[in-house]
Each structure stands twice: as C-alpha cells, then as structure tokens.
Amino acid sequence: MKPSSNKPSRAVLRAALAALCASSGFAPALAQSVPGSITYQLDPNHTFVTFEVQHFGTSTLRGRIGPVRGEVAIDRSAKSGDLRLRIPVTTLDTGMRALDARLKQPDLLATAEYPEAYFVATRFRFDDAGGVKEVRGEFTLRGVGEPLSLVARSFACRHDEMLRRDVCGGDFEADLKRSRFGATLGEPFVGDDVHLLIQVEGIAP
C-alpha cells in the first residue's frame, strides 16, 4: 500500500490505537523502537492462527482466526525482541457457521465480552543465524492471562519484490489447555489440549 497525503500519519494512528486500547482496558506499550531494532508490521494477508482440537479422540477439528494484527520489534545484534499481537477472536471460522456461532458463546470463547485475545512477549530466543527460534510471553484469552511459548518450525527473512520491503516470518506452534482459560464445554469428548499453528509474516519499514 502506498502512503498518501489524505491518510492519517502513522503517529496519529498509533495515538488513536493507544487511546482505543486504553479505553478498552487493554493498554499495551507499543513495541519499543530502540537503536538496532527493526519494527515489522504484521502482514494481514499472511498472519493467521489455526487451532486444532481432538473431536471424540477420532478426528481433528480445526478453525482459523485472523488476520492477526500487531507488530514485532527485533534487534538481532542484541538478540532481543518485543511482540504485541491483537487476535480478533470474532473472526473465528471453522468452515461451518453453526459451529462458529456455538464456539463464540459465553461458555466457550465468549466473543461478545472478549472480542480479542492478546499475546505480548519480550522473551525471544534466536538461533546462530539470527533467526527467531522461540518467543515466550503472556497469552490473554477470555480475559485470562497465561504464559505461552511459541516455538518456530520455520523462520526466514527475504526481500519481497512486490512489497519492495524486507519481510521476516515463519510458522510457529504452541500448545495450551483451554480449561486454563475457563473454556471447558464439551470436555472430555472434545479435547482440553489445543494446538496452535501460527502463520506470521512481518513487513519492515
């Protein structure tokens, strides 16, 4: 997307976002921009969460949530990072509307009261080549915060010819127990263990 003069500046958007976050009771600091770090905006076309949960110990029920919004600052020389994700739970899509509606009810994802989930992380682990290996932080779902670790199955950076920007991203996986967040309906027939497959790409400035 090309910047145009009739659009609000990034600073204005950030201020507006910060105000929105503050008014909704969620006030994350925006990813820190420090010398040596690059702040990547997540690409909404390539940033989705797919969850997997066992159905009657037989097949795997899947659903997609996204696009996930947010940004990540990475400082490869200092081997540090700062990730802020806003996960729009209301976009939940299993391919079947009746199931989507059921999963959004108060006894499961409670999307009317908690339309977004959040993941905030500052504990980054890098491999020798400077790729992100693991990100540990706090995941907030249904208003409940729990520690969560995202483990990279793949991570790479490229220069994207279409965007004319550097793009970094990969596939991450995480495991959580939904009961920890108070969403127990259907257990034990529908599993407590939830596996997350996270596709993420971030675009450099």
Add this chain to the structure above:
Amino acid sequence: MTKFSLLAVFAALGFTAAAHAEPATYALDPSHSFASWEIPHFGTSTNRGRFNKTSGTVTLDKAAKTGSLDVTVDTTSLDTGTAAFTKHISSEEMLNVAAFPTAHLVADKFIFAGDKVTEIDGNLTLLGKTNPVVLKATNYNCYMSPMVKREVCGGDFDMMITRSQYGVSYGLNYGFPDTMRVVIQVEAIKQ
C-alpha cells in the same frame, strides 16, 4: 470326517462369509469432514486454504478389513481467509472452479493395522485429470456418537499431491513448490 461335522464346518464357513458380505455404509458428516491444503510462501511461512463443502460415502467391512470410498469436494467452497487470495486460486490460472466445480476422490484399497485403517490408496480427479493418491492416517477411530446415536468412524489423513499433474503450474517458476500437502479431517456416520 462325519457328515455332521462337515455340515458344521460349512455352516461356520457360510456364517463367516455372510459376515464378510455385509460391509456397512457410512455417510460423511459435513460438519467434521474438511480438506485443507498447505503450501510454503516464498520459503517464509505456510499459506493454508480449506474447502468448506465435502460429501460422500464410505463402505467398511471390518471383518474382511476392506473398504471403499467415493468423496466429492466442492471446489467453489474454497476459503483461505483472504478474499483476494481465494479469488486468485479459484480463477482460471489455478483451480478454475467455474469450469471444474468439483474434485472427486475414489478409493477401494484400504490398508488396516489391527482394527484401524492406516492407509487408503485411490484416485483423485481434479480439473478433469485423474492421478493416483495415497492417504496416510495420522488418527483413526470409531465411536458411538451420543449426538446422532450411531457409530461414527473417522480420523485424520495426510496426502501429498503434485499439482502440475493436474495442470496447476502457476508460480512454479518463481519458487512455489509443485508438491503440496493436503490435510483431511473426516468423520462418517453409519447408515
């Protein structure tokens, strides 16, 4: 051997044959039967898509350890979560769903380990072209469903397809792989 015991042997054989001759039919449960695919995006992350409408039937003969299936995927039900991406893949450049609105999977070779199906060998017809495919089970189970009060059998299957075999060669020249993974959730209700 007496006439009586021979009769008993024939009766026993006949009984077994009768059991073999009665495979059960299962209808796919559309709310738990989805095919999704995965393809790497410029070596960075994995793009996923899902077909929302799949229907068909499976026959299983648990005693004989045989089976067959006939499954139709509505390719117009493709859903990637990104409208522009879904539209592009559905276009004539790739799946051409206007001309080929269905994909069709037929199989009559089921491989069992004990009571569980571990592999299904069949043929996939996509864009009018038919090629052999192998579905490997990563989960398989049967249970009595308290919802429909019937037996449900199903599982998770993986299959690798070579898209150029079906004429889908878009992007091969700039790094999108030819081989892609298809992830299948399936549950079928005994009729």
